Structures are given as structure tokens and as C-alpha cells.
Amino acid sequence: MGYFPFIVVAWILAVGLYGIVTSRHLVHQIICLIVVQSSTYVLLLGVGYVTGAVAPYYFDITVHTPAVDPVVQALTLTDVVVEAAVTALLCSFAIQAHKRFGTLDPQELVSLKG
Amino acid sequence: MTPTQRRWVFLAGVAGLVAFYLWGLLGLPGFGNYPGPYGFVINRVAVAQTNATGVVSAVNFDYRGFDTVGEEFILFAAAAGVATVLRRLRGERERPAVDEAADRNVPPTSGAVRMVALLFTGPLVVVGWWLASHAQANPSGGFQGGVVLASAFILIYLAGEFLVFKRFSPVDVTDAVEAVGAGGFAAVGVAAVGLGLAYLTNFLDKGQFYGSVSSSGTIALISFFVGLEVAAAFIMIIAELLEQTLFIRGGG
Numbered sequence: 001m002g003y004f005p006f007i008v009v010a011w012i013l014a015v016g017l018y019g020i021v022t023s024r025h026l027v028h029q030i031i032c033l034i035v036v037q038s039s040t041y042v043l044l045l046g047v048g049y050v051t052g053a054v055a056p057y058y059f060d061i062t063v064h065t066p067a068v069d070p071v072v073q074a075l076t077l078t079d080v081v082v083e084a085a086v087t088a089l090l091c092s093f094a095i096q097a098h099k100r101f102g103t104l105d106p107q108e109l110v111s112l113k114g
Numbered sequence: 115m116t117p118t119q120r121r122w123v124f125l126a127g128v129a130g131l132v133a134f135y136l137w138g139l140l141g142l143p144g145f146g147n148y149p150g151p152y153g154f155v156i157n158r159v160a161v162a163q164t165n166a167t168g169v170v171s172a173v174n175f176d177y178r179g180f181d182t183v184g185e186e187f188i189l190f191a192a193a194a195g196v197a198t199v200l201r202r203l204r205g206e207r208e209r210p211a212v213d214e215a216a217d218r219n220v221p222p223t224s225g226a227v228r229m230v231a232l233l234f235t236g237p238l239v240v241v242g243w244w245l246a247s248h249a250q251a252n253p254s255g256g257f258q259g260g261v262v263l264a265s266a267f268i269l270i271y272l273a274g275e276f277l278v279f280k281r282f283s284p285v286d287v288t289d290a291v292e293a294v295g296a297g298g299f300a301a302v303g304v305a306a307v308g309l310g311l312a313y314l315t316n317f318l319d320k321g322q323f324y325g326s327v328s329s330s331g332t333i334a335l336i337s338f339f340v341g342l343e344v345a346a347a348f349i350m351i352i353a354e355l356l357e358q359t360l361f362i363r364g365g366g
Contacts, residue, residue: 003142007139018124056169067169
């Protein structure tokens with residue numbers, strides 16, 4: 001395996017950014033941002049993984065069983081929640097942009113209007 | 115800038131980013147060779163210190179509880195932001211709930227959809243509460259439970275219509291529940307300060323049995339408050355977005 005999961009991270013990040021840059025639709029752009037953020041989940045979980053270890057839940061295993069790092073898993077949970085919140089907020093901006101400018105194409109949203 | 119130029123600028127930039135990333139990667143230990151020791155230490159001591167068998171929840175609601183307060187308030191602020199951004203604008207009025215295109219042939223919600231949605235509403239509420247109250251035992255917690263609870267309300271929307279959804283989740287009640295959820299979390303922390311401990315110290319009795327609902331002190335309590343907050347925030351966000359369908363612009 002070596003570095004394969006980390007290379008996947010770079011790939012997800014790059015395709016997400018490509019989508020944001022070339023997007024012609026705000027909702028599509030928001031989804032691309034979700035893709036970019038997904039790369040951080042893979043990175044965090046990949047960093048904390050221990051070969052052959054189990055999930056850090058000691059409900060039915062002994063405390064001495066090797067388990068993966070719980071801190072990065074908690075960070076990923078935080079990340080998911082923040083992403084959901086940010087997505088909701090961005091969607092509401094997209095709705096208002098469409099109301100005001102009549103378009104969702106970011107390249108036509110060039111000038112600010114009072 | 116034309117789209118083609120934009121693409122080339124982007125490709126140059128992302129090539130540099132990926133090159134630096136891969137360069138940095140060489141300094142990391144390979145996948146599966148977690149160097150520790152932080153994760154190992156927490157895994158070893160968390161069960162004895164908190165009586166929680168779910169170490170991820172112990173990290174979220176106890177060791178890194180302060181970060182989670184911030185996270186919860188990000189959600190709180192985002193819900194408030196959605197409500198603010200989607201407020202009624204000048205020249206907008208709320209559309210009366212009548213069909214403006216009466217000749218349009220809208221198929222009614224099928225009986226199967228209604229049946230399944232109503233059938234799942236009750237079980238989803240139970241599962242949501244179960245998840246929100248078992249953070250200390252297994253891979254659950256207030257965040258997951260809250261989202262499941264909110265989806266029970268969205269099933270009501272699916273089974274009926276928006277006005278029914280609004281009756282089941284009135285704005286005043288969701289606002290109050292959200293405030294109780296967010297404030298409760300902060301208050302648990304302040305209560306620890308009142309006892310002369312550090313903010314968010316786990317000051318409650320940790321119980322006798324690992325992983326039971328009564329174990330782990332404030333972890334279960336905080337998870338409960340987070341469940342309330344998350345459920346209310348998501349119901350509010352969905353309601354705000356759905357309400358947009360009732361708005362029409364003046365003269366439009």
C-alpha cells in the first residue's frame with residue numbers, strides 16, 4: 001500500500017479544484033467544494049491508520065487490543081458537520097444570487113449590484 | 115480571462131500544489147505506520163478515565179470538548195446565517211398556498227411513498243434518540259443522532275406536504291430546541307467552572323459499568339444536548355430552504 005491513500009487524497013483535491021475553476025453553475029461549484037473537503041477526510045483517516053488495528057471502540061474487546069488513532073477520527077467527524085453547515089449556507093447564497101441576478105453561472109456574476 | 119486561459123493558469127497552479135504535496139508526503143510515515151504516541155496513549159487511558167468505551171466520543175465530548183463547543187456553534191451560526199440570508203427580501207411576499215397552475219397535471223404523492231415515509235418516521239425517531247444517547251458506548255453520538263432525528267421530520271414532509279411539515283416542526287419550537295441544545299453544552303462547561311474545575315471538566319459520576327448509558331459522566335449529557343442542537347439546526351435549515359418555494363418576487 002505504501003503511500004497510495006495519500007495519493008488518492010491529492011487526486012480528490014485536484015479534481016475538486018478543477019471542478020471549482022471550470023464550473024459554470026454555482027450549485028455544481030458547491031458540490032465541487034464538498035469533493036475538495038472530502039479529500040481531508042481521507043487524509044485524516046489515512047494518517048491515523050495502524051496496520052492490523054481495529055476501530056477504537058472497547059465495548060467488546062480488551063483495552064490492550066491495538067486500535068487506530070481516535071483523535072483524527074474525531075477531527076473527521078467535526079469536519080463532516082462543518083461541511084454540512086457550510087454547504088447549507090452556500091446553497092442559501094446561491095438561491096439569493098439567482099433571485100437577484102437571474103443566473104447561476106459564476107462567469108456572468110461579474111459585477112456587484114446594490 | 116477566457117476559460118482556456120483560466121484552465122491553463124489553474125493547471126500550472128495545481129501542478130505546483132501536487133508537486134509540493136508529493137514532496138511533503140515523502141516525509142510522512144507510510145500508510146499504516148502511525149507513529150503515535152498520542153492516539154495510543156488516549157486509547158490506553160480513555161476507558162479507565164471516562165468509563166466510555168467509545169474513545170472517539172470521549173475525545174469529542176471530553177478531551178477535545180472545547181473544540182466541539184466551537185464546532186457546535188459553527189452549526190448554530192450557519193443555521194442562523196441561512197435564516198438571515200433567506201429572509202424575505204424587499205418586494206417579496208409569501209405566496210398563498212394555492213396552486214397557481216391549476217391546469218398542470220401534478221401526480222399526487224403515491225400511497226406507497228406516504229406509507230413508507232410514515233412507517234419509518236417512528237423508528238427513525240427511536241434510532242435517532244438511541245444514537246444520541248449512546249455516544250459513550252459505540253460509534254454513535256449527538257451529531258449522528260441529531261441528523262437521523264431531523265430526517266424523521268423530513269419524512270413527514272415527504273409523506274404530506276410542506277404545510278404539514280411546518281405544523282410538525284414549528285419555527286418557534288425548533289428555535290427554542292436549538293438554543294437549549296447549544297446553550298446546554300456551554301452550560302455543562304460553565305457548571306464545571308462553578309465547581310472550581312476547568313471548563314468542560316467531566317465532573318459527573320462516571321458510573322459503574324463501562325459503556326452503559328449511565329456511565330461516562332458529562333459525555334452522555336453533552337451528546338444529548340448536541341443531538342438536540344443538530345436535529346433542530348437541520349430541521350430549521352431544511353424548513354428555510356423549503357420556504358423559498360413559497361416566495362415570489364413582486365411584479366415577477
